[in-house]
Amino acid sequence: MKLLRYGPAGREKPGMLDDQGQVRDLSGHVADIADEVLTPQGLARLRALDPQALPLVAGTPQQELRLGPCVGLVRKFIAIGLNYADHAAESGMPVPDEPVVFNKWSSCITGPDDDIRIPRGSEKTDWEVELGVVIGAPASDVSEAEAMAHVAGYCVVNDVSERHWQLERGATWDKGKGFDSFGPIGPWMVTADQIADPQALAMWLEVDGRRFQDGSTATMVFGVAALVSYCSRLMTLMPGDIITTGTPPGVGMGQTPPVYLKGGETVTLGIEGLGRQTQRVVAPR
Template sequence: MKLLRYGPAGREKPGLLDGEGRIRDLSAHVADIAGAALGPEGLVRIAALELDALPIVSGQPRLGACVGQVPKFVAIGLNYADHAAEAGLPVPSEPVVFNKWTSCISGPEDDVLIPPGAQKTDWEVELGVVIGSRASHVAEAAALEHVAGYCVVNDVSEREWQAERGGTWDKGKGFDTFGPIGPWLVTRDEVPDPQALALWLEVDGQRFQQGSTATMIFTVAEIVAYCSRLMTLMPGDVITTGTPPGVGMGRKPPVFLRGGEVMRLGIAGLGEQRQRVRRSD
């Protein structure tokens, strides 16, 4: 299934994408694509609904983040060896874990706002993992059983705040609008191998990133198991799993977003995002 949320920001309704690309309204059956609805029983209940009986949503409504009420937005850094190389950093021996604040979450086609005074805003296409059931100290072999599904994430980053202002990476990762998620959550049963997904990103039509989750240093199963040792993962938590090479920081000379650009990005089978970049100062 492809689950989504549509409507004005802050007032999104739950929906499902049918085989013809139409949005079907789920609001009579679930309150949101969040919490218990993402658990095994919740997903079975949604899958059992008579698709043709669900109302078709007319027009082309705004899509919100495909997961609502996200408890935690966890991120993994330097998870592709060639990205670590372009960043001038060693390949990590354990996953690099940081936070993106949940207030940064936005829809897949919402504008991305460059923070006031920022000069080094960058892009990162990533595979997002949505947790479906509580996970604490789970074994790697069982880790994927706790996953509800997968989605596209743009881990927008402000490099000066991330690397040059002291402290942790979190500073540069959680500005408002820096976490577009979606367009939809593709349930785990439709993604037989999360380590075999092509992903890409373009800025103003120029392809900057082209990669595959096959080249991740730490697999999705390893990441979920590792994170479950650091925190209890809850239904609706989102883990974004790192980016392949091609970020602006790695260009010679570096290329950063200035405002006015359009980013397009996607992952095979998980859909595409499109964001216009604007300055907020």
């Protein structure tokens, strides 16, 4: 299944993408794509529905029909740093022995095609295409062998980052990662049963048509199972929590000379089987 949320910002309704690429309304069955809806039992109830029997939503998704963040009520937006060896190299940092874990504030989450708003005073706003992992069943101290049973699905994430705040304004990366609009997710969450191998997905990102990132989840240092297990040792993962799993090389910081977003650009990105995002970059007023 491809589950999504559609409509004006802050008033999104739950939906499902059918085989013809049209949105079907789920409001008669669930209040949101959130909480218990993302558990194995909740997804099983949605899977039993006939998409063709659901109300058809007018408009082409991601054109005249806005899609919001594909998951609602995200409590924890957990990010993993330096999880691709070649990205660690371009960042001038060693490949970590354990996952580098930091936070993106849930208030940064936006729809897949909403504007990226550069913060006032920003010097180094950057991009990162990443695989997002959506938690389904609660997970606390689970093993790698158990971890995948706790995954509801996957989505595209742009881990927008302000490098000056991330790396030069003290020791915590969080400060540069959670500005408003720095967490586009979607266009939809693809349930885990539809992705044969999350470690074999092509991923890419372009700025104004120039391809900067062209990678694969196959080159992750720590795979999805390892990350879910590791994070579950640090905290109880709850339905709707998202782990964004790191980025391949090609970020702006890694260019010679570095390239950063200033405003006026169009960023497009996608992951095989999970859809694509398009964001307009807006300069601060």
